[in-house]
Structure formats: C-alpha cells, structure tokens
Amino acid sequence: MRKIPEPTVLRLSTYRRCLEDFKAQTNLPFVSSNELGRLAHRNAAIVRKDLSYFGEYGVPGKGYSVDHLLKHILRIMNLRREHRAVLVGAGNLGRALLGYPGFKKLGFRVVAAFDNDPRKVGRKIGEVAIFPVSKLKSEVERKKPAFGLITVPAAAAQESANLLVEAGVRAIINFAPARVWVPPRIVLRNVDLTRELEVASYYLG
Amino acid sequence: MRKIPEPTVLRLSTYRRCLEDFKAQTNLPFVSSNELGRLAHRNAAIVRKDLSYFGEYGVPGKGYSVDHLLKHILRIMNLRREHRAVLVGAGNLGRALLGYPGFKKLGFRVVAAFDNDPRKVGRKIGEVAIFPVSKLKSEVERKKPAFGLITVPAAAAQESANLLVEAGVRAIINFAPARVWVPPRIVLRNVDLTRELEVASYYLG
DNA sequence: CGTCTGTTGAGAAATATTTCACAATTTGAT
DNA sequence: ATCAAATTGTGAAATATTTCTCAACAGACG
Numbered sequence: 001m002r003k004i005p006e007p008t009v010l011r012l013s014t015y016r017r018c019l020e021d022f023k024a025q026t027n028l029p030f031v032s033s034n035e036l037g038r039l040a041h042r043n044a045a046i047v048r049k050d051l052s053y054f055g056e057y058g059v060p061g062k063g064y065s066v067d068h069l070l071k072h073i074l075r076i077m078n079l080r081r082e083h084r085a086v087l088v089g090a091g092n093l094g095r096a097l098l099g100y101p102g103f104k105k106l107g108f109r110v111v112a113a114f115d116n117d118p119r120k121v122g123r124k125i126g127e128v129a130i131f132p133v134s135k136l137k138s139e140v141e142r143k144k145p146a147f148g149l150i151t152v153p154a155a156a157a158q159e160s161a162n163l164l165v166e167a168g169v170r171a172i173i174n175f176a177p178a179r180v181w182v183p184p185r186i187v188l189r190n191v192d193l194t195r196e197l198e199v200a201s202y203y204l205g
Numbered sequence: 206m207r208k209i210p211e212p213t214v215l216r217l218s219t220y221r222r223c224l225e226d227f228k229a230q231t232n233l234p235f236v237s238s239n240e241l242g243r244l245a246h247r248n249a250a251i252v253r254k255d256l257s258y259f260g261e262y263g264v265p266g267k268g269y270s271v272d273h274l275l276k277h278i279l280r281i282m283n284l285r286r287e288h289r290a291v292l293v294g295a296g297n298l299g300r301a302l303l304g305y306p307g308f309k310k311l312g313f314r315v316v317a318a319f320d321n322d323p324r325k326v327g328r329k330i331g332e333v334a335i336f337p338v339s340k341l342k343s344e345v346e347r348k349k350p351a352f353g354l355i356t357v358p359a360a361a362a363q364e365s366a367n368l369l370v371e372a373g374v375r376a377i378i379n380f381a382p383a384r385v386w387v388p389p390r391i392v393l394r395n396v397d398l399t400r401e402l403e404v405a406s407y408y409l410g
Numbered sequence: 411c412g413t414c415t416g417t418t419g420a421g422a423a424a425t426a427t428t429t430c431a432c433a434a435t436t437t438g439a440t
Numbered sequence: 441a442t443c444a445a446a447t448t449g450t451g452a453a454a455t456a457t458t459t460c461t462c463a464a465c466a467g468a469c470g
Contacts, residue, residue, distance in 0.1 A: 005427065013403045021384050032447065039384070044447095045429055052449055060448040061436040077403050078410025085402075092301035099297055101359060102382045102399040106406075146409060147402065154306060171405040177307045179226055179244070187408045189401035194307040196394035197290075197352065198218045198282050200376040201311075203392045204351060205283025210457070237417065249417095250459055257419055265418045265465045 008050045009077075014040050015047070016073045023066050032063035082107045084145035086169070088160040089152035090115035090130045093175055097151060098125050111143045116156075133163070140167035147171050154178035213255045214282075219245050220252070221278045228271050237268035287312045289350035291374070293365040294357035295320035295335045298380055302356060303330050316348045321361075338368070345372035352376050359383035 018039040022031055033051075037044040051057060051064070054076050058064045074080050083106075087094050090113045097103065098110055113130045115121060121132045131139055140148075148164035150157055150172060157176035164172055171187035174180050182188045223244040227236055238256075242249040256262060256269070259281050263269045279285050288311075292299050295318045302308065303315055318335045320326060326337045336344055345353075353369035355362055355377060362381035369377055376392035379385050387393050 007427070009404055009407050010400070012407075013397065013400045016403075017382075017384060017397065034447080043429060045431095045450095046427085048447090048449065049428080056449070058448050059436065060434075061438090061446045063447065076407070078406045079403065083406060092297055092304055096297035096301040097398060100382060100398050102397070103402075106399060106403065108399075108402060147405065149402075171409050173401050173405060177222075177305060179222060187405045189405050191398070191401050192218065192222065192307070193302060193305050193396070194311060194313075195215070195218045196378050196396050197308075197313060198221075198284065198311065199214055200352065200378060200392045200394050201283045201288060202214050202217075202281070204376055212457070239417085248459065250461095251457085253417090253419065254458080261419070263418050264467090266416050266467055268417065 004053055008053060011040065011042065011046075011050055012073050012077060015050070016070065016077075019066055019070050019073070023070070029066060030059070030063040031066050031069070033058070035063070079106050082109055083147055084109055084111045084143060085147035085149055086111060086136070086140060086143075086145045086164075087113040087128070087149045087151060088115075088133070088136070088164065089113075089150065089156075089176070090117070090120050090125060091151060094149075094151040095125055097149060097175070098128060108147065110149075111145055112139045114139075133160075136163050137167045140164070140169060145169060147173065150174045150176050150180070152176050209258055213258060216245065216247065216251075216255055217278050217282060220255070221275065221282075224271055224275050224278070228275070234271060235264070235268040236271050236274070238263070240268070284311050287314055288352055289314055289316045289348060290352035290354055291316060291341075291345060291348075291350045291369075292318040292333070292354045292356060293320075293338070293341070293369065294318075294355065294361070294381070295322070295325050295330060296356060296358075299354075299356040300330055302354060302380070303333060313352065315354075316350055317344045319344075338365075341368050342372045345369070345374060350374060352378065355379045355381050355385070357381050 015036060018036060022039060033044040033047040037047045054072065057069060057072060085108050087110050094113060110128050113125060113128050114133045114136050115130050116133050120130050123130050146169060148169040150160045152160050154177045157174060157178040158180045161172055161180040161182055165182055165186055172182060173189050173191060175191045179190060220241060223241060227244060238249040238252040242252045262273060262277060290313050292315050299318060315333050318330060318333050319338045319341050320335050321338050325335050328335050351374060353374040355365045357365050359382045362379060362383040363385045366377055366379065366385040366387055370387055370391055377387055378394050378396060380396045384395060
C-alpha cells in the first residue's frame, strides 16, 4: 500500500462525518464524489483520489454506496474495534469530551478518569469512575488502554504526559493549553481549542 | 502583501503557543528559527519562510526577539484588539470553552450565552449571563459580537448557525458534532473534537 | 579594524498535493 | 440490445509547499 498523505487522512475523518450527515438527512443509498465534495467543501477529484488510495469502491454512473464507504473508512482508520482510553483531568473539558457523542460511536471507551481534586475522587462522570492521580500507573497497567487524553490545566500537562507514557499508553491526545513533549514512539496529537478562533480572526481581519 | 498559504496561518498559531511556552520556561530574549522549529516539530527553513511573509524581523546571528515576535504574530492574526463573541449552548462544552485560558488571553470576550434549558436561563457561567435562545437576535444586534460559537447537540447545530447568521455575526466556530452550512460571506470553522483521536487511531493501526 | 561564528532571508530545487481531462464502465431507459 | 447519461479511477499537468543552499549580515572578541 502506498504511503497515504496526511491531508488525506484528515479528510477521511471529514468524509466520515459528511457521510453520516448525508445519510441522516437524505437516506439515499449512494453518493457521488461530486456531492461528497460539495459537503466537504472539496473538489470532486480529490475526493476520488483520496478514496482510490484504498482500492476501488465506486460504481461508475452511480457513485459510492454510503454504507459501504462508511464501513470502509472506519476500517482504514482502524476504528472497527473498541479502543480503551483514560482521561487525566475531570474538569469541564474532560466532562465535555466524555459527553461528546462521537466518542462512543467511534468505539472509544473511557475506562478510568484521574484527578487530584479530593472532592472529585471517588465520584463518577457518567459511567466512568474518578481515581486519584496516584493510582494512574496501576490502573493503566491493569486496564491497558492505548489512549491517554489530557484535559488538565496547562501547568499539569507535561507531568500528566510523563505519567501516561511511563504507565504505557501508546497515544496521547493533549487538549490542555500547553505543548508537551513525549518520546518519538508515542503518537502525540495536540488539540488547541482556540486555534480555529485565531484562524477565523485572521480571515476576518 | 502576497497571499499567505493556509498551512502558514495554522502554523503561526502553533508558533505563538510555542513562543509563550519558551518564554515561560527559559525567559530568554531571543529564539532562533532552529529552536522554534524544534519546539513546533518543524524544519527551521519553513519557520523562517513563514515569518518572512510578513516582513523581516530576525536578527542575523541572534534569531528573533521573543517579545517582538509574539506581538507581531498577534498583529498578523488580528488579535491585538478585543473580539466579542456569543456562545450558543451552555452545556459542558460551552463551559469548558469559557474556562479555557487561551480565550481571554487572546482577547475573546464572551458577551452572552444562550440555551433553551429553562433551568439554565437566568444563571451565569462565570461572568456570562445565560439568555433563552429567543433572545439571541436582539442580544446580538445590541452587542454586535463578530463571533458565534456553537456548542449545542448535533441536532440543533444548523438551527443555531441560522440564527447567528440572521442576527449578524461574521464568523462561526462550530464545535457541535455535525456539519453546518452558512452563506459564503460568513467565515466558518468546524472543530471536531474527535478528529485527532481518529488520526491517532489511524497511525496506531 | 579584521575575523570568526551563528543566523537570517530568499532564490532555486525538490517534493507533495491538487486539479484537469478523459477513457472506461455501469446504469437505466427505450 | 443499443444508446445516452452519469460517474469512476487515474495519468498527466498544474499548482502549492517544503527543503536546500548560500550570500549577506550582525555581534563578539582580540
């Protein structure tokens, strides 16, 4: 299999969401690259090229089967199985993430949350128990989640990352407003909630 | 001024954050493109090229003045003034956004929040009053925020966008897990909180 | 002042990504 | 069975972005 450009990987996630919306709104069984491109604000050719990296799935004259394409994208993205994750930081952001509908739907299951606030420890967010951070290592070693989600204040972000790496997670998604460093073997993705506001501000100016 | 590539605009936001971290951690007055590139996980040449789009600010032999560069990036991004914003949806996600430290620091001031839940209306999140959605138009027309932030459930996202557009905001940042359509004159940015999880899942697979 | 060091800015080259354009294919109608 | 219409998949062309390279320059030091 050829190497897939990162822009393509990012767009696959967009296509997935567009397809879900398309299905919910029209219930049509097929979608053309033209239509999908319109929904994703992309040229139809790039949609076809993106999809063709992974094989031929379209039907000339008809388009792509919405259901097959959705399943296919999930397979490509390694999302057809459950992923265990832990959450460090049980504040509003952590709560918001746990409540984000895409989360469960994509197969991410949060198996534990950690927080240093004694008022939070022992309580639950939905189904998820909140442990003290001192239990992070033992819980992660026991439950073996691949993903660690960081939703702590900026000052605690790096330390949370260190703990997660030491405990053995393989990927870290950092939602804290600070950059963290991890060893190269760990997949790290930084999410900056204000980035799109900044970009919008730029285009407005 | 030449047209600035979108990747550059996105990286500027990253540089800003890296510079803030660099300043907090080292307190050094100058940073080289090499160092900044290391922090942002980028090649030094692209850092210099990005910055040179906007003029010459570096000092050969020394690098860039951290403070000047920060101010300069803020000016380029149109962030050296206050931006008023309104929030539609006063749930966990809205609350998390309002508490996100970058928000205030970048000059975004949320002047009103809206929600349909009668238990929330009349209360406050921090300093921000929660109004019923029926008041959205009048409040926006009175306070003239440029930004509308959507943090409602998927099903209500499009309607929220419609209301914001009709009321006259100029940019919409959609954090809801559904795509929305707005007229081309509106700056629209979609934020998908699960995207980076999906991408991490891809690279893990 | 001259020299050495470290670093910028930017043209040129390399690479990556997107778009074009069209032959090939399937559908659906007659 | 034939044909018109629609749409795919992909090589080639166009465009965009990144990286290389190095002349030019500022600062430090003797």
